[in-house]
Amino acid sequence: MSLQGSPDGLLHEGAITEPWEVVQQALDSVHPADAAVLLAQYKPQDIAHIVEILGPHQVLAAFEFLPFEVQKETLPHLSRDTVVRLISLMRPDERADLVEELDEDFQDQLLSLLIKAERQNLLKLLTYPEESAGAYMTTDYASLKATQTVREALDELRLQAPKKETIYYAYVVDASRHLIGILSLRDLIMARPESTVERIMSRQVISVPVDMDIELVAKEMRHYDFLAMPVVDDENRLVGIITYDDIFDVITEEATEDMYLLASLDTDERISSPIMRSVKLRSPWLFVNLGTALIASYTVSLFSETIAHFVVLASLMPLVAGLGGNAGTQSLTVVVRALALGEIEDRGKWMVVLRQMTVGLFNGALCGALLAMITLAWHHNPWLALIMWLAMIFNMIVAGCLGALVPIILRKLKLDPALGSSIFVTAATDTGGFFFFLGLATLFMDRILTHGV
Amino acid sequence: MSLQGSPDGLLHEGAITEPWEVVQQALDSVHPADAAVLLAQYKPQDIAHIVEILGPHQVLAAFEFLPFEVQKETLPHLSRDTVVRLISLMRPDERADLVEELDEDFQDQLLSLLIKAERQNLLKLLTYPEESAGAYMTTDYASLKATQTVREALDELRLQAPKKETIYYAYVVDASRHLIGILSLRDLIMARPESTVERIMSRQVISVPVDMDIELVAKEMRHYDFLAMPVVDDENRLVGIITYDDIFDVITEEATEDMYLLASLDTDERISSPIMRSVKLRSPWLFVNLGTALIASYTVSLFSETIAHFVVLASLMPLVAGLGGNAGTQSLTVVVRALALGEIEDRGKWMVVLRQMTVGLFNGALCGALLAMITLAWHHNPWLALIMWLAMIFNMIVAGCLGALVPIILRKLKLDPALGSSIFVTAATDTGGFFFFLGLATLFMDRILTHGV
Known part of the structure; x- marks a missing residue:
């Protein structure tokens, strides 16, 4: 994949046996x-050792790419000084994410060691709810003033570049940090140097509020193909930006x-996850x-007498329930x-339910017909085949109806549409399958029995 | 969400009643x-009308954001001239994606109208398999020569900017287009103007081969947080780039x-999808x-005699099968x-199977115990409760085993690990559930019956 040879061989799992220069070279020769x-292959104390020897500045880029768990476990093995330097160097959003993972004692200790401005910024970022735009944004954005010339703006970005997450989008703010325009570096380098930011910036600024659900932010960024999205507070003051790489992770998660x-x-x-945790x-x-499942089981028990009369029903009833579950x-x-991709509009949701029921009707008729034929061939009983067909149709309509209705209702209740929905839907198709099939069998028992087994 | 008022009101569904200037203004005042x-709210012939009147150049940005289906349906309503101009203006990857959707006659017609260079580029892009890097890449990347000074490179990018998908990453190629370095615009504007590309470029170029599965490319881009990934042919010649916005879509899809x-x-x-298509x-x-499901049904039929002896079994057997299905x-x-996120290494896959089986064992013992108690309370039959407990444990182990094994085997067979796997797993847990429960009941029938119902 990568064009240069990977130096995997240089670092062995769990033990540092190489001279430091070799480790350093290995780390330097690859992408962070x-x-x-x-790095993640080492024990936390060994990673700490490497950080201490090479210095926080040297390992920063790689450290930021480590999973939070590993970062967190490494910190206690570092000297106070190194922790403070490392944390100070980190990007604000990475830093907040890490600090959030620490236990409170360590958090307090760490906060007391940071300089005031950093502490305040960090405390601010820690207040945003977990799944909000605020929790994902970085405060390291590039900003410009409307009155600057293009030449001045480029000089300004050159100065800001080392500290900013991206300088490819620059945000134009007024004296109170209200977001009034946006400019890409592409626009800037293509403009005449003596033009002004005001003249070339786009005033059609699209932004998201700081408390917006990050899932919706991701949807917006996908819609606009943005590299970064500005985040504003309730007075339209710029407070941060969310970049495309965060959105990669959000979509995946x-x-x-x-x-x-x-x-x-x-x-x-x-x-x-450890086994007992999974359990x-x-x-x-x-x-x-x-x-x-007990409801479904109870439903079957209501028809014990029918089953006792004609035990074949016990072997056929799982077919109706199982196929209904799959269709549901x-x-x-x-x-x-x-719903997750925002493809269902509010007014269209009844149509969705109706369509799923219709699909259920047709597939029920189709699969039911095949199943009826198999039943006929197997048990030579046309009435049994008929009730099989009818039960399949009824149950597949229930499957389509609840398969659509349950997530729509959950969304209406402000819950996640997927939350436990499969349990409810299969409960309904199991119960429904048993009820329709055994109920019809009870109704037509005389006719079924006259055709014998 | 967006800061400016949305002009939705100006365009009404399906009919253009406004003067053209109003439509144009509405389109101009929002993000493409x-x-x-x-635009997508109109009928294809109306969209075509708008394209004809405003001109391809004017509507290009919005047109590229339209779903392929709508783009495709609009083309036949355009004049030949407009189609060619529109297609020529489109970005190469968007163009190829659209042309791919057209039927062959129209494709041929269109190809014959394009200028030679465009036609060759398009034909080349059309040859890459659907889910490969080649199918997603754009050929509009910015490239530089190693010997250029930083000042020359910036001038060069300024010239290339209007035609390139991104100029934030520039690729350094030799005379045969071999990829030898990479440079970000950030690096460039921070460097001294008299320095050279060679001196500041990174030689640690990470790239992907043109035939790589796009899913793996997405994984690489997530790993490195790249804004764009260079795509090379088998001689390491740069053939295109894949940008972050394509990856948004790939991850989602x-x-x-x-x-x-x-x-x-x-x-x-x-x-x-239309109802009959869904069906x-x-x-x-x-x-x-x-x-x-017929296999499971047949399994039950093998135990008809047992069920006839003790019809309660018919109502209890779905519990074992259902819970096993859920655990599976x-x-x-x-x-x-x-597997999709690349979190299972090849050597670790047996461990994964073993762990899932162990989780199944514990959860089977746990849920089985609860179910045994309920069975005892319901039917006052300790032997029935015992076989319920044992059947649950056996079936949950099967669930864990096949839940892990089926996708791992499918991957081994170079199939999608999710392909139909739920059908196989639930088939196993249904059959297993019935078999264990009814089998044990058959073995212990004497003891169950002595405890009566």
């Missing part, structure tokens, strides 16, 4: 993201979250499912994903 | 992405795809599921997502 992968919720998984679980995170969902999950997934 | 949303495959949905289905796309999966989906989803 790859250096972080190399939101998708994971939806997938997990659709599968009744806690969003905190990871493939690397603990999954069992509440299984208990909920147990509750809904199909409708559910299409609707959950469309 | 929003102008595209306004890949997530949708995985979610769809996990739910046994065809990836071509959309919430807006057609979903039914094959339902037929597959029907086949696997949990394991499956964790593993599928981890």
Whole structure:
């Protein structure tokens, strides 16, 4: 993938056996993201050792690419001085994310060591709710004044460049930091040097409020293809920017979250979670499912007499329930994903429910017909085949209806549309499948029995 | 969201009643992405009308933001001249994506109208396989020569700027277009004007081959936080770049795809698909599921005699199957997502299977115990409760095992790990659930019956 040879061989898992110059060279010769992968193979105390010897400035770029867990575990092994220098050097949003992960004692200790301006900025960033634009933004944005000439603006950006996350978009603010315009570096270098920022800036500024849900911010950035999105407070004062690389992560994490919720998984679980943690995170969902499964089980018990008369029903009933569950999950997934991507408008939601029911009707008729034929061939009983067909149609309509309705209702209740929805939908299709099939069988029992088995 | 008022009111659905100046003003006053949303409300012939009157150059930005379907439907309503001008103006990757959607006759017609250089470029882009880096890249990248001074390089970029997708990363190539270095515009404006490109460029160039799967390219760009990724041919010659905005879409689409495959949905289905298309796309999966459900059904039929003896089993057996299905989906989803995000290394995959089985064992014991107690309270039969507990444990181990194993095997077979995996896993947990529960019940029938109902 990368054009230069990877120096993996230089750093071995868990032990530093190489001279420092070799380690340093290995870290220097690759992209910081790859250096972080190399670093992450060491124990936290060894990483701390490397940070102490090479100096925070030297390892900063790689350190910022380390997972928070590793960053957090490394800090206690560093000297006070190094911690302060390292934290001070970090970008404000990375710094806030890390500090947020620390326990309160360590947080307080650290805050007391920072200089006042840094402390205030950090405290401010820590106040934004977890999934808001504020929590993801960086305060290191490039800003310009409207009255500057293009030449002055370029000089200004040259000065700001080393400290800013991006200088490719520059934001034009007035004396009270109100956001009045936006300018790209491309616009700037293409303009005549004696022109002014005011003349070439775009006044059609699109921005997001600091408390906006980051998922919606991601949607906006995808819509506009922005490299960075300005974040403003409720008086339209610029407070930060969110950059495209944060959005890469947001889109990925939101998708994971939806997938997990659709599968009744806690969003905190990871493939690397310890076994007992996975057990603990999954069992509440299984208990909920147990509750809904008991309803289906109780439904079957209502028809014990029917089953006792004609035990073949017990082997056929899972077909209706199972296919209904699959159809319900199909409708559910299409609707959950469309809600997440903002593809369902408020006024169109009844139409969505109706369409899913119609798809259910047709697929129920189709699969039901095939299943009826199989039943006929297997048990030579046309009445049994008929009720199989009817039960499939009824249950697939229920599947389409609830597959669409459950996420729409959850969204209406301001909950995540995927939250536990598959459990409710399959509970309905299981119960519905058993009820329709066994209910019809009870109704037509005489006719079924006259055709014998 | 946006700071300026939205002029939605000016354009009404499906009919142009406003004077052209008003329409033009409405389109001009918003971001092209929003102008595209306004345009998309019209019928294709009306959009064509707007393009003809305002001119391709004027509407280009908004047109590029329109969904391909709308672009495609608009073209036949345009004059030949306008089509050629519009297509020529489009960015190469957008153009190729659009032309790919057209039917062959129209494609040929269009190709014959383009100038030779454009035609060759377009034909080249059309040859890359659908999900490869080549299919997503643009050929409008900024390039520099190593020997240029910084001042010359900046002048060069100023010249290239209007035609290039981004000038924030510039690629340094030799006479045969071999990629030898990379330079950001930030580096350039911070460097002394009399320095040379050679001196300040980074030689640690990370690039991707033109035939690399776009999903892997997205993973690389997320890893490095790149704004653009250079794409090279097999002789390391630069052929294009992929920009961050394409990656927004790739990450989103890949997530949708995985979610769809996990739910046994065809990836071509959309919430807006016509009903009969949804029926057609979903039914094959339902037929597959029907086949696997028949295995479970057949398993139950093997135990008809047991059920006839003790009909309560028919109402309890769905509990074991249902909970197993849920647990299997949990394991499956964790593993599928981890595979997609590259979190499972090849040597670690047996460990993953083992861990999922262990989680299954514990959750089976836990849920099984609760279910056993409920069974005891409901049916006052300790032997029934015991086999319920054992069947739950066995089935949950199967769930964990296959939930992990199926996607790992599919990946090994170079298939998508999510492809139909939920059908196989639930087939196994249904069949397993029925088999363990009814099998144990058959073994212990004497003891169960002595405790009566």
